[in-house]
Amino acid sequence: MIELQEVRKVFHAGRPNEQVAVAGVSLTLEAGKLTVFRGPSGSGKTTLLSLIGCMARPTSGRIFLKGREITSLPVRFLTDLRRRTFGFIFQQFHLLAGVSVLENVMLPAYPLGEKYRHLRARALGWLERLGLLSKAGAKAEWLSGGEAQRVAIARALINDPDILIADEPTAHLDTRLSREFMALMADFRAAGTTILIASHDPLVHEAPAVDRVVDLRDGRLLTPEAPG
Amino acid sequence: MRKSTLFFTFLAAAVLALGLVLAEARVRMRGELPHLRQEVRVVQTLGLTDLCLATEARHTRHPSQADWHSAFQSHPGALDHFPSGSVLLPPERVLKGYGAPLR
Amino acid sequence: MGPLFAKQRYLLDFALSCLWRRRGKNLALLTVYTLVVFAVASVMFFTQALKREAALVLGATPELLVQKLTLGRHDLIPADYTHRIREIRGVGQVTGRLWGYYYDPQVRANYTVLAPQGVEVPERTVLVGAGIARVRHLTRGATLTFQGYDGKPYSFQVRGVLSPESELLSADLILMSAADLRRLFGLPEGLYTDLTVAVANPREVSTVAAKIQELYPDTRPIVREEIRRTYEAAFDWRAGILLAVLSGALLAFLIFAWDKAAGLSAEERREIGLLKALGWDTAEVLQLKFWEGAVVSLTAFFLGTVGACLHVFVAPAPLFAPVIKGWSILYPRFRLTPFISLFDLGILFFFTVVPYTVATIVPVWRAASMDPDQVMRS
């Protein structure tokens, strides 16, 4: 369902500080699977995820999503695609401080202009499932690390995405919370969500729900996929 | 309650308040009409041409004066210092020197 | 409720949350902003009301005033000037006015002494304006003594006090008979202070004025319009002074707003990036900022204008009246008739709400159009 063809991403191209973050990656990712990207720091994991997630455009190469080429789509379509198709969980969680948990969760849905009652019910539903209902009115900065991440997960899920992208999701969690996180991902995978995780945490790679581990080094796949 | 609801409520209240203040002003303006008519009558019977604002300053009390040369005079006893003179009182010294009080 | 409205309402919700998040700073800004609007609106309402009332009242004055000039200064005008002026076509009544200033050293105030045509004042008596009655504690029957041109005291009995209703016109007036006035000031018969000339057709006023000037080159006909314009200029001047004084506050506000709007902090930048990463469009981020600006400026506008209305028309402008009306010993006490034009309000609205809102949006533009992937690495 996600296909990358010779995708390259070069920062500061043509300047002395030119940086090749992704150096020609061809990859096919199946729908409904949990894929983990593994690699040393600077190997291009984050960059690759941001390319797949329509947050940035590749310098060259093409990306197909459900058979549709997305690399050449205008910005408006990319934005729309991003908010309807992807849910993001960032390494730093990136919750807005000073704003309630509930609002943080509903944030990605605002531009869609859905009925307030429905959106709120859905957000509260997710918070309940993640055991955070009592925190709905709390300010985001009062949360513990584990709670903050679950809020970030609820936020990622608010638009019912097909694909969940998580960048180093366990970096700020202890072993127990990391396991809980992977267990949650397993649930979502079981429900049919495609999950992409970048991580160098063994706890993540070794989780039972992981379908595939893709190794990256210096912006390339360690073992290139056989074409076809 | 949603914050937007609160804001809309505030906005509605503010518009209403402004409306009320304006309406009140209108009503009061209507109410002042007899007073204005009286003023007009005074102007007509006495043959006035000026308002009585700052009586010491000719540029406010009697702008109808032909000699515009001293239109900016601020006080009979003061040097002209318009526009500051229309805000500040002339110094005591100046006032003292101008005319001895009647006994 | 369509999705477009629902969306804008969400954005408004969130804008309010964002404002509330930095409430210390935003409330301070709102306070300063409201004060600025309040001050500007107060000055505007006050000046407008004064100008309108002046125009309305002065509309009843004679169309033309004729004064004689000697050496470029006002001089007394001979009574026989009236005859030839009356013969000019289009001229109605021509009246000689007898009036002058009297400086009262006791209270250090200027009076306007007038021998009215339309009111009969018996000799040795005067009618006094309510302002004079106030500062000199005069009532009916009291005695008022003036120092005549010859240094001798002239006493008058106060026959009455002019109605306080017309204080805007009559606070400093002393009405006496023509004979008394001539005696007090040593004015010979056959001379007047100036002449008023009624012209029935307003379009003929300037022609008549030109003819008078031709007839008597030593006179200066003053058209009613000029007087009105002089008042307007004086009021505008005063409003201008006030606004200049207030420009300090205005400047403080601008700096404040600039700091808030243009100095987009790293944190705000990061948050905008986050919104974009979460699937917000550049346009939606700008709309959010639009709402933030609109909420602040609308609130300031309404609070400021309503406050100004109350200040000017309910609490007779205690803060600014002295400057706009001018200081005076014989302060006329008058109620300002509340003329508020919707056009003025519209202008005020435009100039308070629009620039601030734009100022909040513009600096966000660049931040809002950045690539959302920045968020992934911070």
Ligand SMILES: Nc1ncnc2c1ncn2[C@@H]1O[C@H](COP(=O)(O)OP(=O)(O)OP(=O)(O)O)[C@@H](O)[C@H]1O
């Ligand atoms: N905006 C940018 N400008 C310049 N260089 C960049 C930019 N973004 C990423 N890079 C570079 O691209 C390379 C890949 O970065 P990326 O963040 O994708 O690595 P990563 O595998 O996620 O590393 P980590 O495990 O530390 O998160 C790095 O060398 C980084 O310095």
Ligand SMILES: [Mg+2]
């Ligand atoms: Mg990374």
